[in-house]
Amino acid sequence: MAADSLNHRRTRIGRGGVVPVAFWIVGTYLATALAAGISLDGRTATGLATLVFVVGGMPHGAYDIALLTRATRLRHGWLWLAVAGYVGIAIGMAVLWVVVPAGGLILFLMVAAIHFGEDWTMLDEPLLKMAAGTAIIAAAAIGHPAQVAALFVTMAGGPGGAVIARAAIAVAPVALLVTSVGIWVAWREGAREWAAATAVAIVALILLPPVAGFALFFVFLHSPRHLSEARALLDDMPRAKWLTTGAAMSALAIGGWWLFAWRIEALPADMTAQAFQLLAAVALPHLLLSRWLERRLAPAVSGPGNEFCVRGTDP
Numbered sequence: 001m002a003a004d005s006l007n008h009r010r011t012r013i014g015r016g017g018v019v020p021v022a023f024w025i026v027g028t029y030l031a032t033a034l035a036a037g038i039s040l041d042g043r044t045a046t047g048l049a050t051l052v053f054v055v056g057g058m059p060h061g062a063y064d065i066a067l068l069t070r071a072t073r074l075r076h077g078w079l080w081l082a083v084a085g086y087v088g089i090a091i092g093m094a095v096l097w098v099v100v101p102a103g104g105l106i107l108f109l110m111v112a113a114i115h116f117g118e119d120w121t122m123l124d125e126p127l128l129k130m131a132a133g134t135a136i137i138a139a140a141a142i143g144h145p146a147q148v149a150a151l152f153v154t155m156a157g158g159p160g161g162a163v164i165a166r167a168a169i170a171v172a173p174v175a176l177l178v179t180s181v182g183i184w185v186a187w188r189e190g191a192r193e194w195a196a197a198t199a200v201a202i203v204a205l206i207l208l209p210p211v212a213g214f215a216l217f218f219v220f221l222h223s224p225r226h227l228s229e230a231r232a233l234l235d236d237m238p239r240a241k242w243l244t245t246g247a248a249m250s251a252l253a254i255g256g257w258w259l260f261a262w263r264i265e266a267l268p269a270d271m272t273a274q275a276f277q278l279l280a281a282v283a284l285p286h287l288l289l290s291r292w293l294e295r296r297l298a299p300a301v302s303g304p305g306n307e308f309c310v311r312g313t314d315p
């Protein structure tokens with residue numbers, strides 16, 4: 001095998017996503033429940049799935065500030081300014097839900113498509129990444145059009161939500177077709193478990209009620225990838241501090257939203273719709289920061305190996 005072909009493969013190995021065994025266990029459990037006809041979209045099941053995606057998913061953004069501190073040599077004042085910017089963007093997104101909720105929903109879905117696409121580190125083609133991110137939303141929309149439209153209408157505060165749900169259905173065939181190519185490329189590149197798990201997650205999003213399908217993808221596939229990457233970058237953080245940071249930052253975000261939403265009647269009464277709105281508020285600065293960090297650390301990432309080698313290469 002030619003030397004540069006070997007190098008080529010080496011850069012790909014390690015770019016596969018992390019798939020925890022819990023994904024397969026919970027996936028099997030949900031498939032069994034579906035086959036047995038157990039309701040997964042009643043009030044209790046939806047409430048439980050909401051709790052799972054908020055409590056289980058929130059910690060994956062909890063290390064953003066620690067990563068920001070680590071990756072930069074910002075002096076104290078500038079660091080505080082960066083933190084204020086992060087919180088300011090989250091508050092801006094929360095206010096958007098009150099002022100222009102339909103605009104908030106469109107921005108949320110666009111941010112999600114980009115952000116979920118970033119999980120596909122083994123793909124180089126931006127179009128394949130973007131399609132794979134979009135497929136998560138599109139799969140739920142074609143699988144359960146009425147439920148997704150109802151949630152979107154609640155979040156958008158009006159019939160605009162139904163139009164957005166129809167748009168998601170319209171792009172679904174293309175997004176899913178292109179994603180099947182992405183899955184095939186990921187498989188060929190050696191990220192086989194990731195390819196299989198994302199295929200399962202997409203089928204689950206089509207078949208399962210949308211909130212249950214989303215909780216499976218978000219908590220057991222998307223978040224673990226972020227968490228393991230953050231842990232690798234912050235591997236000198238003591239375990240106790242790692243755990244308390246995760247819990248404290250998540251509690252701060254949930255508590256902050258709760259305080260914000262407390263007396264605002266324009267926000268939906270539905271807990272699941274609000275939980276998605278909270279996700280949007282934290283996802284926007286999370287996406288912007290991760291892009292900024294990536295660019296800042298880009299020279300360190302370009303070496304052979306994987307993205308984890310950025311540690312200790314502060315500019």
Ligand SMILES: CC1=C(/C=C/C(C)=C/C=C/C(C)=C/C=O)C(C)(C)CCC1
Nearest residue numbers: 112115137140148151210214276279283
């Ligand atoms: C609202 C809603 C959906 C979209 C959820 C999105 C878009 C979540 C994005 C989360 C992000 C970006 C988290 C970042 O870490 C689904 C799945 C179509 C199901 C129906 C209701």
Ligand SMILES: [Fe+2]
Nearest residue numbers: 060115222226
């Ligand atoms: Fe995320």
